[in-house]
Amino acid sequence: MSAPLNISRRTFLKATALVAGGLVIAFAIPQAKRFLMPGADKASASQDASKLPAPNAFLRIGTDNTITVMLAHSEMGQGIWTTLPMLIAEELDADWSTIKVEHASAAPEYAHTAYGIQITGGSSTTWSEFDRYRQAGALTRALLISAAAEKLGVAADTLRTENGFVVSDSEKISFGDLAETAATLATPTSVTLKDPKDWKIIGKSTKRLDGPEKINGTAKFGQDVQFEGLKTAMVARSPVFGGKVKSFDATASKQLKGVQNVVQVPTGVAVIADNYWAAKQGRDALKIEWDLGDNARLDSKKMLEEYRALAATAGLPAAKAGDTQAALAKATTVVEAEYVAPYLAHSPMEPLNCAVKISDDGCEIWTGTQMQTTDQGAAAKILGLKPEQVKIHTLFLGGGFGRRANPAADFVSEAVQVAKAAGVPVKTVWTREDDVKGGYYRPMYLHKAKIALGEDGMPTAWEHTEVGQSIMVGTPFESVMIKDGVDATSVEGVADSPYLKHIPNYQVNLHTVKATIPVLWWRSVGHSHSAFAMESLIDELAHAAKQDPLEYRRALLKDHPRHLAALNLAAEKADWGKPLAKGVSRGIAVHESFGSFVTQVAEVSVDKGEVKVHRIVTAIDCGLAVNPDSLKAQMESSISFGLGAALFSEITFSEGQVQQSNFHDYQVLRMKDMPKVEVYIVQSTEKMGGVGEPGLPPVAPAVTNAIFAATGKRIRNLPIGSQLA
Amino acid sequence: MITLNINGKEEQLDAPDDMPILWALRDVMQLTGTKFGCGMAQCGACTVHLDGQAIRSCVTPVSVAAGKKITTIEAMQDDKVGKAVQAAWQEIDVVQCGYCQSGQIMAATALLATNQAPTDADIDAAMSGNICRCGTYPRIRAAIHAAATKLA
Numbered sequence: 001m002s003a004p005l006n007i008s009r010r011t012f013l014k015a016t017a018l019v020a021g022g023l024v025i026a027f028a029i030p031q032a033k034r035f036l037m038p039g040a041d042k043a044s045a046s047q048d049a050s051k052l053p054a055p056n057a058f059l060r061i062g063t064d065n066t067i068t069v070m071l072a073h074s075e076m077g078q079g080i081w082t083t084l085p086m087l088i089a090e091e092l093d094a095d096w097s098t099i100k101v102e103h104a105s106a107a108p109e110y111a112h113t114a115y116g117i118q119i120t121g122g123s124s125t126t127w128s129e130f131d132r133y134r135q136a137g138a139l140t141r142a143l144l145i146s147a148a149a150e151k152l153g154v155a156a157d158t159l160r161t162e163n164g165f166v167v168s169d170s171e172k173i174s175f176g177d178l179a180e181t182a183a184t185l186a187t188p189t190s191v192t193l194k195d196p197k198d199w200k201i202i203g204k205s206t207k208r209l210d211g212p213e214k215i216n217g218t219a220k221f222g223q224d225v226q227f228e229g230l231k232t233a234m235v236a237r238s239p240v241f242g243g244k245v246k247s248f249d250a251t252a253s254k255q256l257k258g259v260q261n262v263v264q265v266p267t268g269v270a271v272i273a274d275n276y277w278a279a280k281q282g283r284d285a286l287k288i289e290w291d292l293g294d295n296a297r298l299d300s301k302k303m304l305e306e307y308r309a310l311a312a313t314a315g316l317p318a319a320k321a322g323d324t325q326a327a328l329a330k331a332t333t334v335v336e337a338e339y340v341a342p343y344l345a346h347s348p349m350e351p352l353n354c355a356v357k358i359s360d361d362g363c364e365i366w367t368g369t370q371m372q373t374t375d376q377g378a379a380a381k382i383l384g385l386k387p388e389q390v391k392i393h394t395l396f397l398g399g400g401f402g403r404r405a406n407p408a409a410d411f412v413s414e415a416v417q418v419a420k421a422a423g424v425p426v427k428t429v430w431t432r433e434d435d436v437k438g439g440y441y442r443p444m445y446l447h448k449a450k451i452a453l454g455e456d457g458m459p460t461a462w463e464h465t466e467v468g469q470s471i472m473v474g475t476p477f478e479s480v481m482i483k484d485g486v487d488a489t490s491v492e493g494v495a496d497s498p499y500l501k502h503i504p505n506y507q508v509n510l511h512t513v514k515a516t517i518p519v520l521w522w523r524s525v526g527h528s529h530s531a532f533a534m535e536s537l538i539d540e541l542a543h544a545a546k547q548d549p550l551e552y553r554r555a556l557l558k559d560h561p562r563h564l565a566a567l568n569l570a571a572e573k574a575d576w577g578k579p580l581a582k583g584v585s586r587g588i589a590v591h592e593s594f595g596s597f598v599t600q601v602a603e604v605s606v607d608k609g610e611v612k613v614h615r616i617v618t619a620i621d622c623g624l625a626v627n628p629d630s631l632k633a634q635m636e637s638s639i640s641f642g643l644g645a646a647l648f649s650e651i652t653f654s655e656g657q658v659q660q661s662n663f664h665d666y667q668v669l670r671m672k673d674m675p676k677v678e679v680y681i682v683q684s685t686e687k688m689g690g691v692g693e694p695g696l697p698p699v700a701p702a703v704t705n706a707i708f709a710a711t712g713k714r715i716r717n718l719p720i721g722s723q724l725a
Numbered sequence: 726m727i728t729l730n731i732n733g734k735e736e737q738l739d740a741p742d743d744m745p746i747l748w749a750l751r752d753v754m755q756l757t758g759t760k761f762g763c764g765m766a767q768c769g770a771c772t773v774h775l776d777g778q779a780i781r782s783c784v785t786p787v788s789v790a791a792g793k794k795i796t797t798i799e800a801m802q803d804d805k806v807g808k809a810v811q812a813a814w815q816e817i818d819v820v821q822c823g824y825c826q827s828g829q830i831m832a833a834t835a836l837l838a839t840n841q842a843p844t845d846a847d848i849d850a851a852m853s854g855n856i857c858r859c860g861t862y863p864r865i866r867a868a869i870h871a872a873a874t875k876l877a
């Protein structure tokens with residue numbers, strides 16, 4: 001058996017009675033090991049568990065036997081609506097069919113156990129809640145057993161739990177029947193978690209609990225929020241980032257049927273209407289004169305030229321060993337290359353939206369958000385309220401991919417401004433064009449490398465310079481994430497690359513460009529471009545050394561067992577080295593991100609300049625796979641997202657304006673482009689990592705390495721687009 | 726006022742002639758199962774059936790639907806093919822964020838209503854207008870094949 005865990009000190013759980021009858025297990029104080037947000041720890045330090053209102057619970061057992069699990073994180077497709085309840089149900093021995101799930105409200109009690117604020121991101125939900133949710137289940141189980149012992153007049157150690165019941169040799173009582181008694185008992189200060197060999201739910205593929213409502217159209221997204229008196233708002237924003245309204249004429253707009261009001265807000269001009277269609281027509285009829293500001297000459301082609309010039313200069317050091325310059329000067333074989341990844345929009349399927357209702361003593365917000373704490377704080381600041389006066393209702397997110405976790409709280413702040421200016425409850429909706437043109441992109445990055453190879457073909461010196469915008473600068477995370485001028489997310493996957501660790505001389509430099517294009521984390525963050533550069537470069541080196549790309553990686557990664565395990569499993573399943581159908585070639589890439597290790601082998605053919613990706617075989621070591629089928633779904637998802645970006649997607653600027661607008665010119669992956677995907681999970685007891693993002697970084701290089709194998713052409717700029725035509 | 730037949734019922738709607746069916750369903754009828762993704766027939770999130778044919782409701786004005794039958798995701802459980810498609814979706818655990826899935830199911834149902842045994846190429850042709858940013862494509866494909874088998 002596992003050692004008992006001291007609950008009160010580690011997770012601050014507390015049992016109390018539910019107002020409507022039943023048992024509620026509430027948070028008292030967030031367990032925050034490290035705080036990314038200065039001051040986040042102070043917010044709730046004085047909270048007394050006994051005074052907590054029931055909404056701050058994360059587990060409720062009703063007298064009707066329903067078990068409601070409150071999610072401290074947001075469901076955006078990644079499957080935590082199922083995975084987190086699995087953790088509780090396992091320890092509780094709950095009847096899975098009685099589990100219901102709700103998004104928690106926004107409150108300090110729901111802060112991320114590692115990041116200190118309420119956030120869903122960094123592929124961290126399952127590992128960061130693995131202890132807290134299991135402990136909640138175990139503690140609840142202990143209380144229910146005590147309650148049964150009291151009722152039956154027997155010793156607790158003669159009782160066991162089974163599928164929603166406490167069971168003795170002769171009797172069984174349902175959890176619901178014990179809930180009220182359990183709520184009156186003292187909360188245990190320590191519980192023992194199950195030995196993994198006794199797990200019945202954890203590690204078993206479990207169907208999604210949100211499946212049925214997402215299949216019959218009843219699942220509610222932010223876009224679906226409707227209530228009496230709620231108006232629809234659409235904001236006309238500057239065509240150039242940072243532009244301001246000089247003047248506007250709303251006469252034509254206001255004459256349209258269904259248009260109620262037109263108000264100016266900090267981000268532009270908002271049309272308030274009875275419905276989306278009227279709001280859209282009202283916005284189209286606005287005449288606005290803009291002061292476009294300094295960005296009016298922005299041009300991404302010119303920016304790239306500037307990046308190139310910068311890359312020829314030193315930059316700030318991000319990692320360093322030996323004497324790279326001297327080693328390069330002496331080398332007989334030097335490989336030099338430049339890789340470029342473009343700006344990218346997240347374009348979640350559900351365009352952004354946010355409903356706001358302001359009352360005398362507070363504000364209610366309905367939206368799909370990944371970052372409740374900053375949204376709540378931003379709304380409170382605008383309205384002169386305390387954060388706790390802002391109630392956030394998190395709905396299902398129609399995709400997030402990072403776009404709905406914005407430290408600047410852009411779409412929430414704007415909606416609050418609109419509601420404030422309009423004086424009525426409004427739901428601010430974005431069109432797809434607004435989404436594509438609205439900024440907060442994955443920044444464009446240029447990687448330039450100069451690598452010396454020794455006699456044996458192995459690298460002896462590696463100079464690597466990156467140029468791009470920082471996503472952390474100016475955010476509350478700046479103080480933690482930017483050290484000595486280097487944003488860790490700009491160089492992740494390079495500065496900490498396992499390849500560099502065994503090279504005597506290396507130097508990673510960073511130029512952080514001060515651009516005014518709003519940028520943000522995009523699924524897999526810095527790894528989304530660094531893996532493309534690193535895994536392409538390794539492929540270039542293998543070819544320069546006339547070695548097999550798999551064997552070359554194996555040799556370089558020989559002291560990295562988790563990389564190797566993923567590499568070997570994928571290579572074996574993909575039949576690496578065995579012949580393929582005529583015209584089809586293989587490429588391979590391996591990359592660690594978010595604590596997980598992923599290899600992909602892509603099978604690709606190129607016909608008349610058209611790239612066809614036939615099959616991707618992938619292997620992941622993420623430690624324990626709590627819900628293996630959900631993990632597989634995330635790998636399929638990451639591959640689709642990353643492949644679409646690699647093949648088609650890019651955001652460009654000309655004369656200050658974004659040149660793309662909708663899915664016809666900001667292209668993403670479609671059914672016809674989706675390869676067969678095979679996912680293999682390394683059986684692992686190593687430290688848990690994430691699964692929502694790590695499947696993305698290897699896709700682009702696996703495919704472009706396969707293109708090289710097929711055609712001899714090295715793709716060094718994304719997207720692949722028509723470069724092979 | 727316009728009269729529309731929605732999911733088998735005649736409904737009177739206060740909607741201008743040029744209002745797309747999507748917004749008449751969502752904002753006037755509060756039938757929010759049909760989703761908005763692009764507004765220009767690029768993503769398929771808004772797919773409904775008009776006399777059994779899959780159409781993009783975001784670009785089809787209500788005037789076009791007069792005298793015809795609109796069927797939405799909300800009525801799929803009463804449709805033999807739609808029900809089988811939904812069952813296959815559940816069996817294969819297709820959904821992720823779920824936002825595109827009403828449109829996917831409507832498109833798949835329209836496909837299976839006219840093609841009882843679609844090949845992969847048929848699925849590519851019929852389903853490539855429906856974007857899924859979560860990349861549920863492999864499961865959608867598998868679920869369409871599974872539903873076809875069940876219906877055969």
Ligand code: FES
Binds near residue numbers: 765769772783
């Ligand atoms: S919303 Fe109609 S096709 Fe995209």
Ligand code: FES
Binds near residue numbers: 077399826859
């Ligand atoms: S399930 Fe999220 S867009 Fe398809």
